[in-house]
Amino acid sequence: xxxxxxxxxxxxxxxxxxxxxxxxxxxxxxxxxxxxxxxxxxxxxxxxxxxxxxxxxxxxxxxxxxxxxxxxxxxxxxxxxxxxxxxxxxxxxxxxxxxxxxxxxxxxxxxxxxxxxxxxxxxxxxxxxxxxxxxxxxxxxxxxxxxxxxxxxxxxxxxxxxxxxxxxxxxxxxxxxxxxxxxxxxxxxxxxxxxxxxxxxxxxxxxxxxxxxxxxxxxxxxxxxxxxxxxxxxxxxxxxxxxxxxxxxxxxxxxxxxxxxxxxxxxxxxxxxxxxxxxxxxxxxxxxxxxxxxxxxxxxxxxxxxxxxxxxxxxxxxxxxxxxxxxxxxxxxxxxxxxxxxxxxxxxxxxxxxxxxxxxxxxxxxxxxxxxxxxxxxxxxxxxxxxxxxxxxxxxxxxx
Ligand code: SF4
Numbered sequence: 001x002x003x004x005x006x007x008x009x010x011x012x013x014x015x016x017x018x019x020x021x022x023x024x025x026x027x028x029x030x031x032x033x034x035x036x037x038x039x040x041x042x043x044x045x046x047x048x049x050x051x052x053x054x055x056x057x058x059x060x061x062x063x064x065x066x067x068x069x070x071x072x073x074x075x076x077x078x079x080x081x082x083x084x085x086x087x088x089x090x091x092x093x094x095x096x097x098x099x100x101x102x103x104x105x106x107x108x109x110x111x112x113x114x115x116x117x118x119x120x121x122x123x124x125x126x127x128x129x130x131x132x133x134x135x136x137x138x139x140x141x142x143x144x145x146x147x148x149x150x151x152x153x154x155x156x157x158x159x160x161x162x163x164x165x166x167x168x169x170x171x172x173x174x175x176x177x178x179x180x181x182x183x184x185x186x187x188x189x190x191x192x193x194x195x196x197x198x199x200x201x202x203x204x205x206x207x208x209x210x211x212x213x214x215x216x217x218x219x220x221x222x223x224x225x226x227x228x229x230x231x232x233x234x235x236x237x238x239x240x241x242x243x244x245x246x247x248x249x250x251x252x253x254x255x256x257x258x259x260x261x262x263x264x265x266x267x268x269x270x271x272x273x274x275x276x277x278x279x280x281x282x283x284x285x286x287x288x289x290x291x292x293x294x295x296x297x298x299x300x301x302x303x304x305x306x307x308x309x310x311x312x313x314x315x316x317x318x319x320x321x322x323x324x325x326x327x328x329x330x331x332x333x334x335x336x337x338x339x340x341x342x343x344x345x346x347x348x349x350x351x352x353x354x355x356x357x358x359x360x361x362x363x364x365x366x367x368x369x370x371x372x373x374x375x376x377x378x379x380x381x382x383x384x385x386x387x388x389x390x391x392x393x394x395x396x397x398x399x400x
Contacts, residue, residue: 003028010036013043015280021227025274030266037273037304044283045306050336051284051346052308054329054357055104055137056097060085060123064110066142066191070176070219072255074110078393083373084112086381087126094131097313101329101357104348106310107138108173111146111191114394117161119387120147124166136166137348140173141200142192150390155200159207169348170204172212172247178232179225186219186258198236205242210349213243213282217271218251218263226271230278237281244350245284245307246275249291265296269303276304284350289335294327298335307346308332329358 006020007028016024024033061084064074075082094105105127124136139147139162148158159167175197176188183189192200201211213233217226237243248271250263263271268288276285287305289297290312297308311329327335333356336343345353357363380397389395 003032007032007036010277011039016278018224018227018231021230021274021278022223024277025223025227025270030270030273033270033273033277034303037276038302040276040280041285041304041306048341049344049352050301050306050308050339050341051344051350051352052311052329052332052336053104053346053348054097054100054102054311054313055106055135055348056093056102056313057106057108057310058085058090058093060090060107060109061112061115062110063112063114065113066111066146066188068176068186068188068191069257070186070188070216070251070253072252077113077391080378083378084115084381084384085373087123087383089373089381090123091126091130094127094134098131098134100311100313100363101345101361102311102313103133103353104135104137104168106171107136108140108143108171111143113150113391114384114387114389114398116387117147117151117153117158119384121161121165122383124162128166135168135348137169137171138162138167140171141197141204142174142188144170144200144204145192145196155203156207159200159204159209163207163209167209169209169244170201170211172201172214172243175214175229176216177219177221177225178215178229179221182219182221182225194232198232201242202236202240205236205240210242210244212245212247213237214246215248215271215275216251217248218267219258219260227274227278230275234279234281237279241281243282244348245286246279246282247286247288247309248272248275249288252291265292265299268292268296269299272300272305273303289327289332294331294335297327298339301336301339301341307350308336308343329356329363333358 002023006024062075063082144158148155178194180194204211215229250268253260284307285305286307286309287297287300312326333343385398389398
């Protein structure tokens with residue numbers, strides 16, 4: 001039987017092609033997919049260690065001109081509830097993160113036409129001057145492209161300038177599905193085509209940065225297109241070796257223009273397991289418990305995941321679309337231990353940093369989950385007036 005032959009090939013360490021991946025995805029029983037993925041996970045990570053990172057997801061602005069139809073987070077230029085975080089507000093969030101044992105910001109935001117590259121450079125330099133050891137995992141490929149376009153710079157120059165200012169690594173956001181048919185239907189083709197997204201990552205890898213890769217599934221794509229996405233990532237990884245990890249999550253439909261339904265937990269576990277099988281050159285796969293919940297997140301550890309991602313301090317983008325799962329370090333650690341693994345803290349490079357912080361020192365259980373900016377506060381940060389705006393609304397705001 002074809003599935004048995006492909007399963008044997010995977011167990012022997014063979015690489016599956018598109019047709020074999022599709023046959024497994026469509027026909028293999030879920031327990032077999034889990035077994036194959038768990039076997040590969042155990043080969044790559046034999047010590048039964050499951051890692052996680054304490055970092056903070058900060059969304060510096062919700063103003064976005066891209067207007068992806070699956071996104072519930074963005075606001076148009078001039079919208080009454082738009083915001084840009086002030087530098088002082090971001091420094092305060094870093095102070096809180098450090099107090100919880102964190103060492104990194106995951107900094108992402110909308111495509112704001114009124115933030116020139118100097119704003120990012122000044123922010124990054126300000127962070128590094130205050131917190132020299134603190135890491136900036138910042139600006140997904142479409143944001144890098146947006147900065148390149150509005151400043152009329154090439155992508156390599158933008159990356160070089162951001163590294164000089166303090167950028168440490170790039171998150172894999174904005175990939176959705178790396179197939180242009182899908183991107184056109186989701187209105188995210190113009191923010192970055194599949195080739196452009198992959199090219200920013202390859203350029204970042206060549207400049208010495210490590211990055212992650214993601215996949216948001218469950219909108220309009222076919223099974224074949226999910227697999228094409230994985231194969232395109234695998235090709236870049238063969239060439240550069242720059243991806244540290246792969247993270248997949250299901251589309252969150254609430255409050256979006258696209259609407260529809262969320263994929264099921266079984267779909268998630270099968271997709272995760274297939275990714276572990278197809279992405280044979282990726283070391284790390286994260287469990288997406290933020291969208292799937294702690295219990296499916298825990299099950300992910302038997303379906304190929306070896307990492308629990310971030311301890312939740314703040315998250316705004318998927319929360320805007322209805323996902324509201326939340327786990328602090330104690331809960332993540334309990335889930336990992338209960339699944340039969342040993343939890344360890346890590347950094348973005350997956351280097352182990354030690355045992356859970358709460359075992360070593362007294363830390364607050366969890367900060368109240370603040371929204372990116374408190375409701376009703378639409379004040380303009382002082383330093384924003386130092387940067388020229390491009391949009392009419394931005395110019396009027398600066399003049400006030
Ligand atoms: S997903 Fe990102 S780029 Fe797309 S509309 Fe939302 S904030 Fe903008």
